[in-house]
Amino acid sequence: MEFGIFTVGDVTPDPTTGRTPTEAERIASMVTIALKAEELGLDVFATGEHHNPPFVPSSPTTMLGYIAARTERLILSTATTLITTNDPVKIAEDYAMLQHLAGGRVDLMLGRGNTGPVYPWFGQDIRNGIALAVENYALLHRLWREDVVDWEGRFRTPLTGFTSTPRPLDGIPPVVWHGSIRSPEIPEQAAYYGDGFFANHIFWPKEHTQRMVGLYRRRFEHYGHGRADQAIVGLGGQVFMRHDSQAAVHEFRPYFDNAPVYGHGPSLEDFTDQTPLTVGSPQQVIDRTLTFREYVGDYQRQLFLVDHAGLPLKTVLEQLDLLGGEVVPVLRRELAALKPAHVPDAPTHASLLAARDAAGTASPVSVA
Amino acid sequence: MADAPTPLRRRSLVAVHAGLSQPSATRLLADRLGAAAGGELAAKGIDARLTMVELRDHAQDLVNNLLTGFPSPALQGAIEDVVGADGLIAVTPVYSGSYSGLFKLFFDVLERDALAGMPVVVAASAGTARHSLALDHAMRPLFAYLGAAVVPTAVFAAAEDWGGGQDPMEPSLVDRIARAGRELAAAIATRDAQAAPDPFADPVPFERLLVRDDT
Secondary structure, eight states: OOOEEEEEOOOOOOOOTTOOOOOOHHHHHHHHHHHHHHHOOOOOEEEOOOSSBOOOOOOOHHHHHHHHHHHHSSSESSSSSTTSSSSSHHHHHHHHHHHHHHTTOBEEEEEEOOOHHHHHHHHOOOOHHHHHHHHHHHHHHHTTTOOOOOEOOOOSOOOOOOOOOOOOOOOOOEEEEEESSTTHHHHHHHHHTTEEEOOOOOSHHHHHHHHHHHHHHHHHHTTTTTTTGSSSSEEEEEEESSSSHHHHHHHHHHHTTTOTTTTTTSSHHHHHHHHHHHEEEEHHHHHHHHHHHHHHHOEEEEEOSSSSSTTHHHHHHHHHIIIIIIIIHHHHHHHHHSSTSSSSOOOHHHHHHHHHHHHHSSHHHOOO | OOOOOOEEEEEEEEEEEOOOSSSSHHHHHHHHHHHHHHHHHHTEEEEEEEEEGGGGGGGHHHHHHHHSSSSHHHHHHHHHOOOOOOOOEEEEETTEEOOHHHHHHHHSOOOOOTTTTTTTEEEESSGGGGGGGGGIIHHHHHHHHHHHHESSEEEEGGGGGGOOOOOSSSOOHHHHHHHHHHHHHHHHHTSSOOOOOTTEEETOHHHHHOOOOOO
16 A cells, blocks of 8 residues: 655635745745655655646646655656646656666556546546547557557647657556546546546545446456456545644635635635544544445555645644654555455556566576 | 236435525525425336525535635535436526626535436526516526536526516416426426445556547
């Protein structure tokens, strides 16, 4: 089981002080948060990709490349990489390069993006969102697996005799997760390829996540990648913790009430009832997180959102101390004990390389 | 030999209204339309249960749904009642020459195509008959956009319609309600009970997504 954090990279005023960080401060904070995640023994840091204020991470591989140089073990990922408006050729090149520089500690989560104007800014139409996700990934998938590609589709100029460089590290394409909140076509896509499926999980009631993951698992088995309970599932989570749970609620409330996504809407209490948001003690977060597997099955990756809505860096680092120091160690132990042996861990570059080497040494040729 | 008795059929009839006051003329109009349609259906051997959705009860949840993208459990129940209905009675008070904001909010949070093909009676209440064109200039275009099958008779009730102030040369409010109820019942009776397709139970196979060029 992998644990980590994902960040949206929003530049939001702190509602308790009115102070807005500069872009430079926010970018530096994101790096600090990633380094802290490594220091605390978390497994994954994932950054969003956005092309409009108030968000700063427009260039994920630049940021992740910098973090890769300053870390040793952390898996660097995205939440999400826009498969709709990015050129799949550039995704193939950028992430293969990042994979080499990071020694394989790279995967990516593909998403469509839901900001209307981003599509026309990049020459696309949001009404083609699903079709773009399908076609662009079909091309990306081939570019990482075939040395020379001839290709023609609806959305980009044709390719004849094209080789995407660098080739994936050790010939192993980066692991891909497909992320979606509500479109059934995306878990279907993830199942077809046998890739991972990541359910955002944090903004909507669990029933939405449950039916998305249920569809993915059923179709994963249908397409012959393994049993439904062996499909590769990731979930988002959103927490705010203090040892005194009432103090957590009191401190987080102004950030909740003014948050860009759900602020000025439902109460904190209603939202924690209706979604996986947990505000309270580390033990409450442990208890709530342990319920996730009851409705999605045993899963492979849990990412938490801890740094949005104007929370100051100092507070975020305290959250990470609680997460890495008190919550994740317990979750690792408890979830490992609950997980049946036939349910795999999330694939990584290292595990795929080891599996390939094992298959190679087991072959008759190398035995002889 | 006598004809075999027609088996009793069941259909669900839902009224949505955005009246705010207690008592509300808008609610009264919804009640009367529900009774008229229910009576007509009963005469056709169809047992129709009327469910009344009072949008005032869901006002805060509707705003929250707009902001968060998902309904509260209570609002979810009301939405399921409406989109699963066999026929709908939609009644709004007229505010600023159109349906009220609360009324529109409910239809704004429905999934696209949720009301496609649904038999609907549109109705409105107002203080004066001068607002009656709100039905044809606002309500019909809204339900045309939603793809609903709006019956020919729309019912407008001005304050005077509830008393003796009606135009003796025109059909009375009671007559108009009865006619709209007949039209709605006829539309429901000729339409098969609907079950919406479930994209999670029956996903479009990926091979078809790969080759589809009309999306």
